[in-house]
Each structure stands twice: as structure tokens, then as C-alpha cells.
Amino acid sequence: MLKLIQTEEEIMLQEAARGLLDRSAPVSRLRELRDANQTRDDALWQEMVDAGWAGILVPESAGGADMGHTAAHVLAREMGRTLAVSPFLSTAVMAATVLRRLDDPRCQAALAQIASGARTYAIAVDEGSKFNPERIELMAEKRGNGYVLKGEKRFVVDGGNADHVLVLAQSKDGPCLFDLPADRAGLRRNVSAMIDSRDAARLEFDDVAVSGDELLGAAGDGRALLRYGLEAGQAALAAESTGLAQAAFAITTEYLKERKQFGVTIASFQALQHRAAHLWCEIEMTTSAVLQAGRILDADPDAATLAVSVAKARAIDTAQLAAREGVQMHGGIGMTDAYDMGFYMKRARVAAEWLGDYGYHAAQVAQLRGF
Structure with missing residues (x-):
């Protein structure tokens, strides 16, 4: 039976992560980055690397900590609390999950670079x-011992700042997954800042030449291989969204205890108490769903799809509910840039679309349940 409470080691990791992020990545830091039109925080990422977070899923043989997905979710949840900007999900979770599945010296070298902070990825x-x-629809045409890529990819989160890109393309032998340097000739990155002040890119591949050595696994296995990275990312994003919801709830309840109307704090209004209680229950259930997904990913990743989609669907719904309730219970000032609640709403909106929206994951759950 899976243990749906945190272990002592996970609690210690959570406390250490909270200390680092409260010190180095409060929401005020996100505001500074936004005002400076920056979508990366190199100093914060270096701190994360130094703390071993970049290697959370990297095997010890490649210089990582190899603590598992549940531990990665602990970190992601704390990052969601402060809306930290980092390549953690794309690099330390998704790319590392894919690369570690291959018994290949090149993948081991890439994992070592992830753990050391020398390489970041986008998917x-x-x-x-x-x-x-x-x-x-991105085509990989065979050319000698390698391939030529033609087409484009959209909504590549962290695509503007990443050193490498894992690219899924279609060949005559089936889906292929390639590991490419982001500065490869013919690869054009059209970068934009998203509403949550992180970057995403549209990648255009204009006869991009790739060698056979840059193919991960065998031709035709690309989608099946990438699936493990995508599900790892979906679960970690659900954890981040849960942290976001927890922080938005805490900020809102503190405001309810301070704001007065008619000579009393608005926390004494029964209608607001009911709404806060409902939100707390939703957050607790989502927290359990995310923990379940992490435990299954660690124990049996081949059987994790249902748990991951349940967690992602719940986290999407809960994070957006927490942000909406936060804005509404703050009243008119909740809509102003002077308060942080708007940042939580924007991050929740992006997380709802990245790696599958509520409809996508609800359909996955229905299919796997036989409906």
C-alpha cells in the first residue's frame, strides 16, 4: 500500500526548500523580473543547482541525488508557493526522466551536465x-546517417533560454525523439514572455540537420520514450499548482482576518467562512492526489497515467479556484497590480494549459476508467 503522508526526509526537504525560496525567490523577486522584462533568474537557478535540486532525479552514478519523483514534487510545490522562475520542470524533471531511461553513455553525460547546472532543456x-x-507534423527526413527536420513546434516553455531541446518529430519509421543544441543552424527561436513572466518559444525548423547520434533510443520509439518525461512533468506541474493554491489561500485568509467592514473583520462573515472552508477541502484533496501520483511514479511509472491525469486535472481546477477566490475576497484591490494575487492567477492560467488542460486530462481519466 502506498503511503499518502510525507516521510521525515520529505518534511526536512520541504523545510530546506522553503527557507531557500523565501530568502531568494519571494514573489517580490518575480515582480522585479517582470518589471525588468527578464524571463530567467540565473542566480536562483545556481542556488538550486548548489542545493542539489537540478539532480533530484539524476542517478548517483551521474552526480545526482536520485531522490525520486515525490521528492521532486516537494520542491515543485514550494516553488509554486513563491512563483519561482526556473527551468526546474523542463530540465530537472522532464528531460532527466527521459534521459535516465536510456543506457547510453551520451545520456549519462547529459544527466551529469543537468546535475551540475551546465545544461538546461526545453521540451x-x-x-x-x-x-x-x-x-x-514536424518531419524528420532520413539523410545519410542522420535526419533533416522541417516544421515547427509551439508553446515550448523555457524554449527561449534553454541550452538543449528534446524534439519529437515524425519519420517514415515512426515518431523520433532528438536531443539538439538550441543554437543548431536552421533552428529559429521566436521567444515571448507569457502572462506569468516566464518564457515560451515557437521553434521553426528550416532543414535542421541532426546526426544519428542525436536520436534518443530507436526510430519509432520517440513518443513512447517521451511519455515518461511528459507524465513526470504533468505530475510535477500539478505539485507546483498545489503550492500556488496553498499560498493564495494563506494570503487570502490572512487578509480576511485583517480587513474590517461594519466594525468587524470580514473573516467573521459566514458566507466567506464557507467559501474558505470549501477551498481548504479542495486543496487537501488535491494535495493527496499529487502525493499519490508521485508515489506511483516512483514505484511503477508504467502504471502512473491515471494517477497523473487525476492529479493534473484536480490541480488545474484547484489552483484557478484559489486564485479566483483570492481576487474576489480581496475585493476591488484584488484586481490591482499593487497586490500579489494577480501573479498567482496568471501562473495558474499558464499551468492550466501547459502539458494538457482540464479537458485533456479528464478525457484521459474517463478513457482509463472505461467510460
């Missing part, structure tokens, strides 16, 4: 307006 999978890894 290029989306091509339409919605997440759909089954749709692959």
Missing part, C-alpha cells in the same frame, strides 16, 4: 493550439 512537443502528443 518541444506541441504543434497546435492544445496539447496533443499524438499529433506530429
